[in-house]
Amino acid sequence: MGALRNVVIAILVLSILTFIALFGQLPALRKTPIGWLQRALCLHLPNGLKYADQRATGGRLTSRSKRLGQYLFYEQNPVVLVHPTLPTHPHAKLSTLQIIFLLLLTLSSTLFLWNASHRLPTTLLFPIPLLLALPYSFTYLTVTHQTHFITPSNLHSRLRDYPYDHILFHPATPACRTCALPKPARSKHCSLCQRCVAKSDHHCPWVNNCLGRGNYRYFLALLLSLGILQIYGACLSLYILRPIYHSSSQTHPHNSWTDIGDAIVSAINQGGLSIAGVGLLAASTAALPLGLLVYHCYLIWAGMTTNESQKWADWRDDMGDGYVFKASRAQLRTWNRLRKYRGGGGDGGEWQRVNGHGQGGVAENPALSIGVEEGGDGSEVLWPTSSDQMVVRTNDGKPPVGQEALWTRIWGLDEVENLYDLGGWENFVEVMRGR
Numbered sequence: 305m306g307a308l309r310n311v312v313i314a315i316l317v318l319s320i321l322t323f324i325a326l327f328g329q330l331p332a333l334r335k336t337p338i339g340w341l342q343r344a345l346c347l348h349l350p351n352g353l354k355y356a357d358q359r360a361t362g363g364r365l366t367s368r369s370k371r372l373g374q375y376l377f378y379e380q381n382p383v384v385l386v387h388p389t390l391p392t393h394p395h396a397k398l399s400t401l402q403i404i405f406l407l408l409l410t411l412s413s414t415l416f417l418w419n420a421s422h423r424l425p426t427t428l429l430f431p432i433p434l435l436l437a438l439p440y441s442f443t444y445l446t447v448t449h450q451t452h453f454i455t456p457s458n459l460h461s462r463l464r465d466y467p468y469d470h471i472l473f474h475p476a477t478p479a480c481r482t483c484a485l486p487k488p489a490r491s492k493h494c495s496l497c498q499r500c501v502a503k504s505d506h507h508c509p510w511v512n513n514c515l516g517r518g519n520y521r522y523f524l525a526l527l528l529s530l531g532i533l534q535i536y537g538a539c540l541s542l543y544i545l546r547p548i549y550h551s552s553s554q555t556h557p558h559n560s561w562t563d564i565g566d567a568i569v570s571a572i573n574q575g576g577l578s579i580a581g582v583g584l585l586a587a588s589t590a591a592l593p594l595g596l597l598v599y600h601c602y603l604i605w606a607g608m609t610t611n612e613s614q615k616w617a618d619w620r621d622d623m624g625d626g627y628v629f630k631a632s633r634a635q636l637r638t639w640n641r642l643r644k645y646r647g648g649g650g651d652g653g654e655w656q657r658v659n660g661h662g663q664g665g666v667a668e669n670p671a672l673s674i675g676v677e678e679g680g681d682g683s684e685v686l687w688p689t690s691s692d693q694m695v696v697r698t699n700d701g702k703p704p705v706g707q708e709a710l711w712t713r714i715w716g717l718d719e720v721e722n723l724y725d726l727g728g729w730e731n732f733v734e735v736m737r738g739r
């Protein structure tokens with residue numbers, strides 16, 4: 305019993321820690337105990353260890369673990385990448401994390417069904433084949449998806465998917481150095497997949513693929529189906545264990561919390577690892593896929609990807625410091641034309657291009673150097689909304705010199721439009737259509 309209890313405690317602690325690490329960074333949770341714990345775990349604890357290592361070994365452990373981290377997360381290695389396994393999908397690769405996930409799912413369901421199926425009525429067994437088939441099918445679809453990778457042959461279409469918003473994405477961004485292809489709006493190069501990904505969300509080591517345009521919906525379906533399977537498994541285990549608990553209460557009435565605790569422990573004990581252990585594992589970890597699903601629903605509702613939510617968070621911080629200004633692109637163009645007509649003049653405020661390439665003291669104003677709102681190859685973008693806004697971050701907290709009248713300081717994200725937000729429901733429809 306002691307071993308089972310320890311396993312249960314370890315599972316609970318691990319799920320709580322994972323939850324804190326995953327969700328403590330969310331803007332809504334930043335100023336709550338979850339946010340504080342996340343910073344303590346992910347920021348202060350590593351800093352403290354680094355300091356201790358600096359004093360003890362002169363920083364040797366830190367540099368070694370940094371190299372290991374770099375290897376594990378950003379380079380191809382057996383943990384995140386094992387070799388091609390599916391002849392029909394030569395690019396799909398299995399990772400160790402993925403193998404662990406599939407093994408855990410397969411072993412725990414087999415163990416549970418082997419010992420529990422004869423104790424369950426047919427009506428409760430009936431949905432199991434479907435509930436089990438769904439997570440495997442969605443894993444397969446997420447893992448083998450390839451069309452979100454940007455290639456010379458689909459580049460033209462990918463450039464037409466989304467307009468550049470001139471805040472997070474710019475048509476003037478240099479081409480990807482690895483792929484040697486222009487970067488469509490909302491795309492990102494993945495160092496693990498070694499390719500640029502359309503509407504990049506994030507690289508998921510559990511499915512060993514990038515989530516982006518097309519397979520993001522399968523990933524959401526995987527989270528949902530996995531969460532449902534786990535809850536259903538936990539309910540089945542409760543269904544088997546409850547009579548044991550109740551029968552013990554008839555022979556020995558539960559008068560105190562200790563009695564109730566003892567009865568629960570004895571019911572778990574009689575259920576054994578295959579029923580009580582699997583049930584507890586399912587119940588305690590169901591919050592992970594479902595919590596992640598809720599987080600992704602929030603992102604979809606807000607019209608952004610995980611990648612974009614990080615970029616927006618950087619903007620929000622700079623806005624809070626009062627370093628961000630917005631202007632109308634049409635007005636900036638008119639201003640530029642008039643300035644050229646008058647023979648130029650000394651403008652060129654200390655503005656910094658939003659994509660991080662500092663260009664202090666440029667003579668042209670941002671709207672002209674960034675160009676028109678079509679896709680990079682000049683074809684028309686198939687996106688229902690457009691925007692006239694231009695947003696810049698300045699180095700000195702002052703609006704671009706000579707153009708003060710054209711720029712308004714903005715203090716928060718609510719003052720800028722998110723061009724990729726079509727409205728909550730429409731955003732969901734887009735994702736479900738694989739866009």
Ligand SMILES: [Zn+2]
Nearest residue numbers: 480483493500
């Ligand atoms: Zn690339």
Ligand SMILES: [Zn+2]
Nearest residue numbers: 494497507514
């Ligand atoms: Zn990737």
